[in-house]
Amino acid sequence: MAYEQRSAGSGKHLRDAEDIAAGGAELAPEAPAVLLAPLLAQFAAVARLEHVTRAAAELAMPQPTLSRAVARVEQDLGVALLAREGRTVRLTRAGRIFLAAVERALAEVERGAEAARAEADPVGGRVAFGFLHTMGTEAVPTLLRGFRVEYPKVRFQLVQDYTDSMLQRLREGELDLCVVSPRPDGPELTSRRLGEQRLRLVVPVDHRLASRQRVRLGEVAEDAFVTLEPGYGLRRITDALCAEAGFTPRVSFEGEESETLRGLVAAGLGVAVLPPATAPRPDVAELRLSSPGARREIALAWVTGRALTPPAEAFRTYVLSARERLPFHS
Structure with a gap:
């Protein structure tokens, strides 16, 4: 299954075929x-x-x-x-x-x-699919590998971005489907729950709390935080959890990708609230948070009432049928 990938952070494209681009001026009725x-x-x-x-x-x-x-x-x-x-x-x-x-x-x-x-060919058409950066390591490859068993010729335009940006692209028709967190509100979008992840407090392996199994977020109120940039769903959750614990996080670094934040934590530059790592790292410790709100819901979203092309419809059906097998249930 051929695909092209685009990362919002870099603005670079990996294409499997030549894009067709066109532009033109607005035409008056008498033109x-x-x-x-x-x-x-x-x-x-x-x-x-x-x-x-x-x-x-x-x-x-x-x-x-x-x-x-x-x-x-x-x-x-x-x-x-x-x-x-x-x-x-x-x-x-x-x-x-x-x-x-x-x-x-x-x-x-x-x-x-x-x-x-x-583009709309049921066998070899293209699906414009957006997803969070944290989904690119395991969840999305798992989905694509399973889908291609039945639809090996369907092509994908893959867009990694943060939730607010992806939902805007969805409304504008640039994306067919996207995996986001938190689940969007509003009648113009339809979403279905894929799963839920418990969030962890990630600290350096030599941190004073590193040997603990569970912590309260208030215990790191005086620590520096490394977080995703504003606009990311996980950043909103982090800010809300800190407010619930009675403090405003002192942010030392902001980034666009969770693995980069883990590297910053390992370097001793702060602590972070992140979903569980796909593969454990020896230089950080991931601690359970006692707050019941320390979780994020993962959802598949599309525009309400907008017909999907046959390949996009087939992919939506597959994603919803495969949700129990995805790594969204920590």
């Missing part, structure tokens, strides 16, 4: 492109065959209707494109210039249509 768009293919057929009757037969439309359509193109442009010679026609110099542009435009539309169909 030639708006007026002529439905007629271009008809003009091109007449110009290519140099015969109105044969072009009408090819397009399966009445000859008088086609003649009026070509005349309408000339009228809207204010220039003669065809010279009539009995039942045949030939392009004028202006007509040749215009036909070259029309053929390029029609070819581009056809390429766009093919790309749109490929």
Whole structure:
């Protein structure tokens, strides 16, 4: 299964295929492109065959209707494109210039249509899937490996970002689905619970509390904290837990990725509230927090009422069916 990955922090892309990018100016209702768009293919057929009757037969439309359509193109442009010679026609110099542009435009539309169909192809289409940085080590690879057993040709655009940004991308249509925490509110988004993780207080292995199994967050009120940046769901949970414990954390470093924060903790630069590590590190200790609120809910989210493409629908169904096997139940 081919995929491309994008990290919000770096802005870099890993692509398995060439992206199709397009941009254009807003068109006024009287713009030639708006007026002529439905007629271009008809003009091109007449110009290519140099015969109105044969072009009408090819397009399966009445000859008088086609003649009026070509005349309408000339009228809207204010220039003669065809010279009539009995039942045949030939392009004028202006007509040749215009036909070259029309053929390029029609070819581009056809390429766009093919790309749109490929995007939604049930077997080989593409899914735009967002997830938290902490999901990239184990959970997301597990999902993709299981899904590709049945859908080996589906491609993925993978976006790692923080929750608020991913939900905005979801609303704007850039993403089909995303795994976030906390679970989003509001009727414009639908979400389903995937699991819940108990959070840990991560301290250096030589920290005064490192030998403990369980601690109260208030016991590190005077310690420096390393945290995720504002906007991350885990940062909001950390701030709320500290407020519940009666203090505001003294933040010494902010980052975008939990493993980086673990490295900062190991270097003695602070303590952190994080989900359990995928693989234990010998240079930090992960302690249970006594607060019942020291947990985060993981959810799959999508836009309410917006139809998903067949591959995205298939992936959503798979994720929800596989939720009990994911590492979201610590």
